[in-house]
Amino acid sequence: xxxxxxxxxxxxxxxxxxxxxxxxxxxxxxxxxxxxxxxxxxxxxxxxxxxxxxxxxxxxxxxxxxxxxxxxxxxxxxxxxxxxxxxxxxxxxxxxxxxxxxxxxxxxxxxxxxxxxxxxxxxxxxxxxxxxxxxxxxxxxxxxxxxxxxxxxxxxxxxxxxxxxxxxxxxxxxxxxxxxxxxxxxxxxxxxxxxxxxxxxxxxxxxxxxxxxxxxxxxxxxxxxxxxxxxxxxxxxxxxxxxxxxxxxxxxxxxxxxxxxxxxxxxxxxxxxxxxxxxxxxxxxxxxxxxxxxxxx
Amino acid sequence: xxxxxxxxxxxxxxxxxxxxxxxxxxxxxxxxxxxxxxxxxxxxxxxxxxxxxxxxxxxxxxxxxxxxxxxxxxxxxxxxxxxxxxxxxxxxxxxxxxxxxxxxxxxxxxxxxxxxxxxxxxxxxxxxxxxxxxxxxxxxxxxxxxxxxxxxxxxxxxxxxxxxxxxxxxxxxxxxxxxxxxxxxxxxxxxxxxxxxxxxxxxxxxxxxxxxxxxxxxxxxxxxxxxxxxxxxxxxxxxxxxxxxxxxxxxxxxxxxxxxxxxxxxxxxxxxxxxxxxxxxxxxxxxxxxxxxxxxxxxxxxxxxxxxxxxxxxxxxxxxxxxxxxxxxxxxxxxxxxxxxxxxxxxxxxxxxxxxxxxxxxxxxxxxxxxxxxxxxxxxxxxxxxxxxxxxxxxxxxxxxxxxxxxxxxxxxxxxxxxxxxxxxxxxxxxxxxxxxxxxxxxxxxxxxxxxxxxxxxxxxxxxxxxxxxxxxxxxxxxxxxxxxxxxxxxxxxxxxxxxxxxxxxxxxxxxxxxxxxxxxxxxxxxxxxxxxxxxxxxxxxxxxxxxxxxxxxxxxxxxxxxxxxxxxxxxxxxxxxxxxxxxxxxxxxxxxxxxxxxxxxxxxxxxxxxxxxxxxxxxxxxxxxxxxxxxxxxxxxxxxxxxxxxxxxxxxxxxxxxxxxxxxxxxxxxxxx
Numbered sequence: 001x002x003x004x005x006x007x008x009x010x011x012x013x014x015x016x017x018x019x020x021x022x023x024x025x026x027x028x029x030x031x032x033x034x035x036x037x038x039x040x041x042x043x044x045x046x047x048x049x050x051x052x053x054x055x056x057x058x059x060x061x062x063x064x065x066x067x068x069x070x071x072x073x074x075x076x077x078x079x080x081x082x083x084x085x086x087x088x089x090x091x092x093x094x095x096x097x098x099x100x101x102x103x104x105x106x107x108x109x110x111x112x113x114x115x116x117x118x119x120x121x122x123x124x125x126x127x128x129x130x131x132x133x134x135x136x137x138x139x140x141x142x143x144x145x146x147x148x149x150x151x152x153x154x155x156x157x158x159x160x161x162x163x164x165x166x167x168x169x170x171x172x173x174x175x176x177x178x179x180x181x182x183x184x185x186x187x188x189x190x191x192x193x194x195x196x197x198x199x200x201x202x203x204x205x206x207x208x209x210x211x212x213x214x215x216x217x218x219x220x221x222x223x224x225x226x227x228x229x230x231x232x233x234x235x236x237x238x239x240x241x242x243x244x245x246x247x248x249x250x251x252x253x254x255x256x257x258x259x260x261x262x263x264x265x266x267x268x269x270x271x272x273x274x275x276x277x278x279x280x281x282x283x284x285x286x287x288x289x290x291x292x293x294x295x296x297x
Numbered sequence: 298x299x300x301x302x303x304x305x306x307x308x309x310x311x312x313x314x315x316x317x318x319x320x321x322x323x324x325x326x327x328x329x330x331x332x333x334x335x336x337x338x339x340x341x342x343x344x345x346x347x348x349x350x351x352x353x354x355x356x357x358x359x360x361x362x363x364x365x366x367x368x369x370x371x372x373x374x375x376x377x378x379x380x381x382x383x384x385x386x387x388x389x390x391x392x393x394x395x396x397x398x399x400x401x402x403x404x405x406x407x408x409x410x411x412x413x414x415x416x417x418x419x420x421x422x423x424x425x426x427x428x429x430x431x432x433x434x435x436x437x438x439x440x441x442x443x444x445x446x447x448x449x450x451x452x453x454x455x456x457x458x459x460x461x462x463x464x465x466x467x468x469x470x471x472x473x474x475x476x477x478x479x480x481x482x483x484x485x486x487x488x489x490x491x492x493x494x495x496x497x498x499x500x501x502x503x504x505x506x507x508x509x510x511x512x513x514x515x516x517x518x519x520x521x522x523x524x525x526x527x528x529x530x531x532x533x534x535x536x537x538x539x540x541x542x543x544x545x546x547x548x549x550x551x552x553x554x555x556x557x558x559x560x561x562x563x564x565x566x567x568x569x570x571x572x573x574x575x576x577x578x579x580x581x582x583x584x585x586x587x588x589x590x591x592x593x594x595x596x597x598x599x600x601x602x603x604x605x606x607x608x609x610x611x612x613x614x615x616x617x618x619x620x621x622x623x624x625x626x627x628x629x630x631x632x633x634x635x636x637x638x639x640x641x642x643x644x645x646x647x648x649x650x651x652x653x654x655x656x657x658x659x660x661x662x663x664x665x666x667x668x669x670x671x672x673x674x675x676x677x678x679x680x681x682x683x684x685x686x687x688x689x690x691x692x693x694x695x696x697x698x699x700x701x702x703x704x705x706x707x708x709x710x711x712x713x714x715x716x717x718x719x720x721x722x723x724x725x726x727x728x729x730x731x732x733x734x735x736x737x738x739x740x741x742x743x744x745x746x747x748x749x750x751x752x753x754x755x756x757x758x759x760x761x762x763x764x765x766x767x768x769x770x771x772x773x774x775x776x777x778x779x780x781x782x783x784x785x786x787x788x789x790x791x792x793x794x795x796x797x798x799x800x801x802x803x804x805x806x807x808x809x810x811x812x813x814x815x816x817x818x819x820x821x822x823x824x825x826x827x828x829x830x831x832x833x834x835x836x837x838x839x840x841x842x843x844x845x846x847x848x849x850x851x852x853x854x855x856x857x858x859x860x861x862x863x864x865x866x867x868x869x870x871x872x873x874x875x876x877x878x879x880x881x882x883x884x885x886x887x888x889x890x891x892x893x894x895x896x897x898x899x900x901x902x903x904x905x906x907x908x909x910x911x912x913x914x915x916x917x918x919x920x921x922x923x924x925x926x927x928x929x930x931x932x933x934x935x936x937x938x939x940x941x942x943x944x945x946x947x948x949x950x951x952x953x954x955x956x957x958x959x960x961x962x963x964x965x966x967x968x969x970x971x
Contacts (some may be wrong), residue, residue, distance in 0.1 A: 085893040097332035102837055165738070231337055240334040241326055245967075246348050250340035258336065264325045 026058030048144055049073040050123065083124035083182055084141045086173060087112045087151075089158070090187035092132040093234040096160035097188075099219030104297075107278040108186040108215050109155045115184060116155075120148040128154055131169040141181070163235045164191040170199040173207060178232065182209040189214045189262055190235070201269040211272040214262060221253045232277040301372040308367035315359040323494065351965055358962040362955055369951035388424045389441060389479030391472035392416060393465075395490035397432040399844070400458035400517075401611050402524070408517035409489045412451045416487055417445050417774040427475045428452070431468035433844055434463025441475055457593070460611070460843040460881055462901040463496030466504065468921055473506050485511040491518025494910040495903045495916070502703070512920050514912035522553035525560045525576070525607040526905030528583065530615040531782065533592075535836060537657045538623050542591045547602045547615070549576050550583040552906045560606030564588040567598055595621045597895050599884060612905040615895040615968045616884055618839045624656070625832045628676035629662040632684035632712045633808075642682045642710070645815035646807045649824040649876045658828060670694040673703065677832045682807055683710035692721035700727045700796035704831035709769055710806035727778075727793030728771035734787075735767035742768065745784035752835045753826045757819055765789075767811030769804045790859060799831050826958035840897045841879050849875045849896065863898065920926060 005231070052061060052072035060074045089112050095105040103109075112128065119126040120143060127141030128151045137154050166187060173183065183203050189196060189212075204210045219225070225244035232239045244251075259275060266273035300306060370663060374528065392413055400406045423443055428451065430437030436459060439451060471484065476484045486506065490496070492514065506512060529548040534575065534791070536543065545564060551557045560576035574586045578958045592598050598619040627650055633642035643662055650658045663672060665684045668691045673679060687695075699705050707726065709718060710948075713729035723729075736742070744761035747754050765783060773779055773791045783788035783804075792801045805811045807824075814820050849860050849868075858875045860868040863883020870877070875887070879898040887894045 094332040097330070190335070209637060217332065225329070228326045230326050231329050231331040231334050233334045234330050234332055239328070240337050242337055242340070243348050245336065245342040246351075251336050254336040254339045293382065 010242050030250070033120070040053070049075065049192075058177045060078055068259065083119070084127070084177075084179055085119045085124055085182040085184060086127040086129060086141055086177075087115055088129045088169060088173065088183060088185045088187075089155075090132070090164060090166065090185075091130045091136065091158050091161045092164035093160050093162055093189075094164065094188055094190045097217055097220070097234055099217050101218075102213045102278050103216045104188055104278055105158070105160055107276070108213070110156055110278070111215070112184075112186055113152055113155050116148060118149045124153065129169050129173060130154070130158055131165070133165040133167045133168075133171065135161045136161065141150045142191050163190075166191045166196045170203060174199070174203050174208075175204075177192060177206070178210060180207045180209070182211065184213065186215060187211045187257075188216060188220075193258065193262055193265075197265040197269070197271070204270045209272075210270070212266055212274070214259070214260075214273065216259075216275060216277060218277055220255070220259070221277060223255075299374050300368075301374060301874040303371055305367055305371040308370065309364055310368065312360045314363070315356055318643045319356050353631055355962065356966050358958055358965065362958045362962065365951050365958070366953045369948040369955065373947045373951075387481045388420065388485060388537050389426075389481045390416075390420075390424070390484040390485040390487060391427040391441075391474060391475050393468055393486065393488040394428060394430045394437075395432075395463060395488075395496075396430040396436055396455075396456075396458045396461070396516075397493070397496070397844045398458065398460045398611055398900055399463060399493050399907060401908065402522055402609050403519040405491050405517055405519060406455075406458045409515075410452055410455060412489045412515045412517055414449060416447055417452070420445055425480055427472070428473060429468055429475075430455070431464075431471075432459055433464040433467070434461070435468055435471055436461065438471070438746070441479055460900050460904075462844065462904040463490070463493045464498055465490070465496045465915060466501060466919075467806055469506065470504065471685060473510065476507065476510055481483070482509065484509060485513065485950075486516060487513050488915070489515045489517055491907075492516050492912055492915070493518075493904075493906065494907050494908045496920060497910050497915060503919060504919070506919050508921045508923040510921065512916055514915060516912055518907075518909060521555055522907040523555040523607055524551065524553040524612070524905060525557050525604050526552045526599040526902060527562075527602060527604055527615045528549055528552075528614050528902045528905070530602050530617065532617040532718040533619050534839065535620045536592050536624055537655060538593075538595055538621060540592065540595050540621070540655060542589050543619070545588040545590065545602070546599070547588070547604075548583055549578070549604055550587060550910070551578055553607075553609075555905065556703075557607055557741060557761055560604055562586045563603045563605070563611075564590065565601040565603065566590060566592070567600075592619050592621045595623050597893075599897075600622065612900050612902075614882065615899050616840075616882065618884075618895050618897050620836075620839075622833065624657055624659045625678060625828055626659045626676045627661065627828060628670055628672060628679045629660060630665055630679065630681045630684050631662055632665055632806050633710070634662075634664060634752055635836055639809070642806065642808050642810075644808065645820070645884040646680065646682060646708075646824060649821045650816070650828070652821070657825070665691075668695065670698065673698040676703075678704040678706065678828055680706045680708070680828075682708045683712045685709075685713040687721060689721060696722065696955070697726050701796040702797035704799045704830060705801070706827060707800070708803040708805070709802070709915040710808075710811060713768075713769075724793045725793070725798075725801045726774065727791040727800055728773045728804070731772060733767060733768040734770050739764045741812075742783040744781055744789060745786075751780050752831045753823070755861045756826065757822055758857050759819065761817075761819065763806050763817045763819070765796075765812040767805060767813075771802065771804050776918075801827065802829065802959075816963075832837070836880055837893065842884060843898060843900050845874055845898075846878045847896075849877060849885065849887035849894065850889060851894050858887055860885060860887040934969040 049062065049065070050073065052074050056074050062073050062075050065071070065073050079129060089108055091105060095108060096103050098104070100104075116126045116128065123143055125141035125143040128136040128137060128139040129135055137158075139151055139154060153243070164187075164290075166185075170183075172183070184202065200210050223244060228241065228243040230239050230241045263273050263275070362463065394413055395410055396406075399927050400409060417426065422445070424445070425441045425443045426445065427441040427447060428439040428448060429435050439448065446943045463489070469488070472486045476486070484507075501800055524628055526549070527547055528550045529546070531546040533543050547562050548562060549562060552766050556578070558578045560578070561573055563573045564571040572588050574588070576584050576586065578584055587958065598621065600617045600619060602615045602617075603613055607613070619967060629646060629650075631641070631643035633640070635641040638644045647662065648661045650656065661676065665687055668687060673694060680696070695705060705725065707722070709730060711733060713730065715732065718726070741764035743764060747761070748756060749758050759803065768787070771788055771791070773788050777791045777793040779788045779791050781788070783789050787804070789804050790801065794800065805814070807815065809815060835850060838847070840849055849858060853874075855875065858870070860875070860877070862868055862885055865880050868877055868885070877885075879885075882898050882900050885896040885898060889895065
């Protein structure tokens with residue numbers, strides 16, 4: 001996972017700082033510090049300190065601390081977190097596929113880490129769910145720095161699982177969400193896509209903001225094989241002998257039908273959808289996604 | 298279809314290798330972990346079927362490539378007869394068919410044709426055969442070929458044998474040479490003949506057929522024969538007018554296995570029977586019949602001696618010609634006449650010309666003063682013996698005479714003035730006189746060299762012992778020909794052609810004044826031959842035998858000629874010299890420049906001899922005891938294969954097809970599981 005952590009380099013994330021995600025957060029008022037939160041009088045449970053930024057309500061300045069340290073700190077309360085973001089990472093066996101470079105799972109972990117880091121830096125709460133046919137890890141969304149580290153350590157331990165059951169974790173998540181949240185699903189969608197997208201639509205209908213990153217390997221997208229081979233399904237272990245050169249067109253046709261279905265269904269139901277190729281750089285993929293997201297507003 | 302190297306066909310089992318690999322060692326494709334096969338499984342079933350078809354096509358292509366390569370190396374041929382040639386033992390044979398005159402006897406030739414056809418019937422397709430129809434030489438040659446049908450047609454078209462003599466060895470040599478280029482090692486010579494003994498040539502007993510060549514003699518001669526043959530006829534060739542009666546001899550012999558005792562001989566001259574005489578061979582093996590007849594008129598007379606009394610008429614006639622020549626009129630101009638014969642310049646010449654009982658010459662002697670155009674024109678040749686002091690008119694008359702076709706012989710001696718001679722006869726003399734050269738009493742010249750091929754000197758080739766103490770030193774004219782020379786290298790006899798006439802100059806006298814030539818035995822024939830040469834063209838042979846080649850142009854100067862053979866059939870010449878090869882007996886008539894010339898053609902008497910020899914005799918003589926072939930059978934078979942295969946080249950087309958299949962295999966394999 002050390003390589004994956006490299007994607008957390010600030011230079012990578014600096015690119016995202018300049019993208020339209022920041023504007024979206026402003027509009028939605030999720031990111032505190034950039035402007036005043038539209039939600040007043042929320043929980044008084046102290047959670048953390050943070051530096052004062054111009055525009056912060058002076059009532060929340062800890063004057064005692066100011067007296068001791070001659071610095072302005074704002075008391076931050078748990079309910080003060082504007083966005084609750086849950087990253088749902090698919091760790092099924094199919095995500096372990098790699099045609100030579102980064103596997104989809106590694107790519108997804110890197111993406112999840114970057115998003116968690118980014119969200120956490122925005123003082124938003126971020127949580128994590130990893131699953132295959134069942135939920136393996138669930139970290140509730142929080143915005144504290146140690147929480148981020150917990151997420152990152154959890155991601156570092158992730159290993160590919162077995163079959164995929166995307167519906168169950170999303171259903172469980174929907175049941176547990178008490179506020180409007182942002183759900184970021186990182187998956188290859190190689191499940192029953194109708195049920196998966198149906199669940200996403202339900203989440204969206206509940207007022208949540210849903211982002212779906214579909215991770216695909218370059219070999220899955222282009223099917224560059226020539227020599228006849230016995231293809232073994234990584235989840236079901238089912239095998240299939242064929243000559244790729246013969247069926248390439250048919251495969252790509254089937255694949256594009258699948259991708260187009262996912263894309264259209266997501267778009268029609270308000271789910272942000274982004275197809276990501278593991279061969280593409282992560283920052284470019286995020287930038288591309290943010291650009292698309294910005295246009296949707 | 299046959300295969301020249303069928304062992305290669307064992308390689309067809311190699312075509313099973315791709316199938317065996319496909320069925321037994323079906324190689325499993327490499328396993329490839331993939332995220333999902335849901336998109337693969339949804340591919341069309343047609344694609345799967347197409348994929349299977351491709352695999353089977355690939356399998357078939359590979360098997361076909363191997364099979365075609367094997368077939369190409371086996372070298373196939375589209376020819377069933379070739380199979381028989383290779384499996385059987387094909388034969389190259391030469392059939393020698395005797396077409397000599399003796400084969401005309403009875404049914405010999407018909408039997409011979411049947412024998413040839415039987416041989417052809419017993420041959421199989423692919424056998425090659427040559428045919429030589431022969432007598433003393435090969436009259437008909439059909440080289441080795443496998444077209445037996447055309448050979449049958451050729452044999453069926455043969456009408457009858459010829460008239461030539463029999464000679465086996467030259468034709469057996471030819472057969473042997475033909476077999477040198479034969480395709481097959483199994484070689485044979487078939488000789489179909491009546492096996493006359495005279496055909497056996499024992500002159501080259503060392504010659505044998507090539508090793509391995511089989512010989513079979515097929516005797517088709519009649520077991521019994523009866524024949525009366527003219528083995529020899531003697532008749533004059535040239536006669537002079539008013540010649541005495543001539544004797545014609547005919548020698549008759551019974552030459553068959555059955556001895557004939559009685560017969561009759563008839564002499565016919567110019568189509569009229571002159572005489573008939575019986576032949577009685579009761580107590581002798583041959584009889585010579587004598588005819589006596591006269592040939593009165595000048596010109597060519599045609600004679601025929603014919604015998605009767607046997608069944609074989611082909612050799613019963615003998616043809617001949619007799620030329621009756623007019624006497625030569627000789628005008629002798631005596632430049633030193635004398636009552637004393639010893640001093641008479643013309644004495645010795647006159648003796649030589651008119652001393653013979655049947656002299657061919659009519660001599661007229663005149664003095665130089667009597668020379669005139671009228672006198673000259675009544676003679677065939679003029680002889681000037683030591684003549685000097687002729688007037689210019691006489692000289693001109695002589696010049697005109699010679700130019701118009703007359704002939705003159707100069708024999709100058711001491712009476713001749715060289716300057717005057719050279720001036721008066723400049724147009725006709727073959728040499729200019731320089732000076733008389735008379736040697737001392739004890740000195741003399743002899744004839745050191747002469748042209749032995751000249752018609753005058755050809756029969757006078759014996760030593761010239763005459764001594765010459767005096768002679769004229771002469772300078773021959775540019776167009777003159779020197780015929781004799783003294784031992785001092787000066788010319789003694791020169792000849793010149795002037796217009797249509799001839800002139801000769803003898804550089805010494807013709808009496809005893811300057812030499813002793815008149816006392817020599819050569820003097821008379823020398824004079825006769827000289828005069829005859831000056832007047833008459835050289836005698837050309839007019840009697841030939843069947844098989845002789847000769848020119849019908851008697852002078853060698855004819856530009857066109859019409860000729861007919863004995864049957865009256867026009868003769869077509871295919872050469873410039875009007876040369877023909879006599880094929881049938883009888884009289885040939887040749888017409889050139891309006892002048893008819895007759896040639897007599899007779900059969901060879903030896904061919905009438907039906908004495909036969911055993912086939913084994915000839916077999917023992919020519920068969921080669923070394924039966925090992927010169928070339929091994931394998932080599933000959935290889936040559937045969939090479940010849941047969943070359944025009945087809947099926948293996949080339951097969952390899953081309955293999956190349957195409959390999960290309961197709963590459964294309965299909967690139968699209969299919971390998």
